[in-house]
Amino acid sequence: MRAALELFTEQGYDATTVNEIADRAGLTKTTFFRHFRDKREVLFAGQDTLIRLLTDAIDAAPGPATPLEAVSAALDALTAAFTDDRRDVGARLRPVIAGHTELQERSALKRAKLAEAMTDALHKRGVSEPTASLAAELGIRAFYDAFDQWADPASKRTLTELTRRTLDELRTALAALD
Amino acid sequence: MRAALELFTEQGYDATTVNEIADRAGLTKTTFFRHFRDKREVLFAGQDTLIRLLTDAIDAAPGPATPLEAVSAALDALTAAFTDDRRDVGARLRPVIAGHTELQERSALKRAKLAEAMTDALHKRGVSEPTASLAAELGIRAFYDAFDQWADPASKRTLTELTRRTLDELRTALAALD
DNA sequence: GAAGTGATGTGACTTGGTAACATCACCATA
DNA sequence: TATGGTGATGTTACCAAGTCACATCACTTC
Structure with a gap:
């Protein structure tokens, strides 16, 4: 969640891919989606x-x-x-x-x-x-x-x-x- | 919109692709997205x-x-x-x-x-x-x-x-x- | 009849999101 | 110590939503 909020404010929401969020958090896209239903949910969990x-x-x-x-x-x-x-x-x-x-x-x-x-x-x-x-x-x-x-x-x-x-x-x- | 509602009730929302909707309406996926922001919007226009x-x-x-x-x-x-x-x-x-x-x-x-x-x-x-x-x-x-x-x-x-x-x-x- | 305009088609592309299978750490119990 | 179970993660491949650049075609207007 921290990684996502950082990236969103740095580059904008659209310009940030789930892969980037996962990378910054030291994880994988798949793991991201195991914790959050979709890209939006990372802001609302x-x-x-x-x-x-x-x-x-x-x-x-x-x-x-x-x-x-x-x-x-x-x-x-x-x-x-x-x-x-x-x-x-x-x-x-x-x-x-x-x-x-x-x-x-x-x-x-x-x-x-x-x-x-x-x-x-x-x-x-x-x-x-x-x-x-x-x-x-x-x-x-x-x-x-x-x-x-x-x-x-x-x-x-x-x-x-x-x-x-x-x-x-x-x-x-x-x-x-x- | 009629094509979409038909397909949604026939096969379910998830099982229906935008391509199928466009096909039934005699159009193309691209044209669909020129009229509706996304797949959901066809139900709310x-x-x-x-x-x-x-x-x-x-x-x-x-x-x-x-x-x-x-x-x-x-x-x-x-x-x-x-x-x-x-x-x-x-x-x-x-x-x-x-x-x-x-x-x-x-x-x-x-x-x-x-x-x-x-x-x-x-x-x-x-x-x-x-x-x-x-x-x-x-x-x-x-x-x-x-x-x-x-x-x-x-x-x-x-x-x-x-x-x-x-x-x-x-x-x-x-x-x-x- | 030429040029402009608006709606549509085509094809290629990115990315969100899913699924199947493998791996690894950890824990329990024999 | 070994065995097996469990939960979290990684790998790979895939599908479909959504975008974009370019082409086409009908229709108008001057």
Whole structure:
């Protein structure tokens, strides 16, 4: 993953072949594809871990918690995994993804899968549709909006703080929608 | 597009090569790629048209209309394009997409682009963030949920009716979120 | 009728991605 | 110590997606 991100920023995503990535990592193309489904995935791996963070936190939320409270707890658990030393990785990742449609596609689906996982976890708590998915999508949206701010090197706050604040803003904007 | 959908349902998406699609359409692989960015796109073409329907309708909405009213008008314009004779196309499309991650990715991005276009159109009306994008995303979600129902051959209602009803349900669920 | 234009075909090429088989390190147990 | 199993990697060959340069052909326009 490090080799890939280096090469992508050095030469661009398109100009980098999987063979080059594997070479720099001291491996072979075949081995690369044993670890990543395709060339894109090297930038998005580790999703299962994130999903587990979200769903475990929702499972562990206190019984009387409202859907949004459970989502908020899940986001706390999720964002705690993004320590400040990872901020620059996010910063280098963002422009690469922004410049390539195929990467945006992967990103869009990953996002949807995160929301879906959280939706399912809410269902297990007895939250019905469409409440569950609306709460989940709102939470994921807050996370992504906050991530964008966090990836900016100028930002000093933690991802957790930014996500909480963003979720609050979205909630008040929602209340004023009608 | 017809040739591709036929072959996909006959032999499966993976087992169908672009050469086969082009052959059945009486064309060449090269010509295929002049019309579609890649193999997936043959199932998703025509998005520009849909975007124009949405944005034109929002531009044309009366000045005092609220964001959600403008979105609702846009959805009416959009869904009017899906006449009942297209219902079976949607029905055949759905399982193919559901069975292939690469197609779900494309679908997820298309959906995001529709919401983005509507968001921009709302900005032009003076609607600010995050109200604009929340209204747009809610509308697109209503459209996709309704489309799923509409693609079911058992359903007898028009896509416009289904979308209006779904949007209403989402709004009431939102109001009860807190 | 000549020149321009747009859509298509041809053939060669790169690279992402897969599959079959071989190798090697490591570990367990007889 | 030897034997065999297991998991990760390498080797090789292959297929199909996608690109490119060039040729062709129909059709328009002056």
